[in-house]
Amino acid sequence: MAYQITSRCINCDMCVPECPNGAIAMGRLHYEIDPCLCAECLGFSDRPSCVAVCPVKCIKRIQEEHERPAGKNAGKKGARNADKNSG
Ligand code: SF4
């Protein structure tokens, strides 16, 4: 579980000192969160500190595969029986 910074980041630097794990650093184009270091502020704050201070709300939680609802396409199968005999 981790948070990530989207491309809407304006590189304002506000979130960097807020992270208790030092997980936020400047990336190639904008700030990025190291998912190996981000612990979602568990045991430190009730809510993610970086999200709380970001002025443009560009920090989103990464939803892991097992957290996604078993979706609409979960039971879809491409099993088509094209067994048509003409004649
Ligand atoms: S959620 Fe907390 S631990 Fe994760 S990057 Fe933001 S401030 Fe750091």
Ligand code: SF4
């Ligand atoms: S606070 Fe938001 S806009 Fe500012 S550097 Fe961090 S992620 Fe980017």
